[in-house]
């Protein structure tokens with residue numbers, strides 16, 4: 001039973017992939033061509049999503065970072081369409097009366113201007129809070145599947161620590177969800193230094209990139225084979241043995257392979273810029289100077305770097321980057337491993353939701 005007029009708030013983190021998801025076998029429900037392994041990040045890189053179901057709202061409302069989103073138009077972005085679809089599916093599953101609508105309010109812990117992708121943490125926070133507010137008692141795997149449909153990479157944030165998204169084989173995607181490889185206390189020294197060099201919107205969205213790479217890249221097949229048959233098995237073992245050097249090598253090679261197939265896509269997809277290249281060279285130099293691999297760079301669909309390292313080297317790495325005169329840094333966020341999503345109590349957010357709710361009831365919006 002859904003509790004009307006009660007606010008539920010969930011907090012969920014983003015994640016950084018060590019082996020990346022790129023290319024799908026089904027774009028409707030985000031089924032990937034390869035399994036991917038990631039580290040869940042902490043509350044510095046997270047989303048809080050609150051939800052309130054009520055009979056006093058004339059439709060569903062979604063606010064992301066204080067902005068009302070149009071979730072009804074047919075021309076809205078893919079991710080919003082999925083949110084609309086999931087919302088309908090879940091309301092139906094909970095047997096909600098037609099006169100019950102909801103207000104969703106979602107906000108990131110990091111500034112939107114940081115240029116970090118927020119769809120992963122947003123998707124998992126929404127899936128988690130929906131399941132709780134509608135008392136659906138969904139299993140973790142089901143919440144992971146729900147989140148996958150909104151944002152593929154988001155399905156890995158269902159767990160803290162180190163997580164693997166199994167690509168699955170079923171056509172309906174019921175076996176394409178994430179499992180936890182290690183919880184956050186297994187290797188607590190791991191850190192992600194996120195170096196923000198650009199806050200612009202990306203030129204090619206990942207949704208389009210997933211499709212055009214599969215359609216046009218000649219190198220893509222070789223990458224798939226490499227990720228599935230070499231990188232993932234070796235990475236699982238390296239993680240289990242806390243073998244940082246092997247893990248770091250795989251992380252860097254996988255990022256390079258991803259950006260190689262992106263460049264090999266037609267029209268080419270170029271996410272890295274001169275700042276990204278400076279960071280790559282700084283990390284390689286640091287490893288050389290230390291006579292061992294102390295850090296690994298990795299890049300998603302953008303120029304901002306994630307440098308995976310252990311707690312002892314954070315200062316040294318940041319100092320090296322700050323001394324590089326050719327590198328223009330906007331911001332640096334250091335993240336530990338984060339936990340699974342959780343329900344929280346947050347007065348400030350509760351008040352914001354109540355204010356919007358009142359305005360909506362009085363037709364002030």
Ligand code: PMV
Pocket residue numbers: 016017019020021022036119151152153154206207299300301
């Ligand atoms: O989840 P999407 O559709 O935004 O795809 C993002 C994929 C990468 O971030 C580039 C890699 C990954 O596995 O997170």
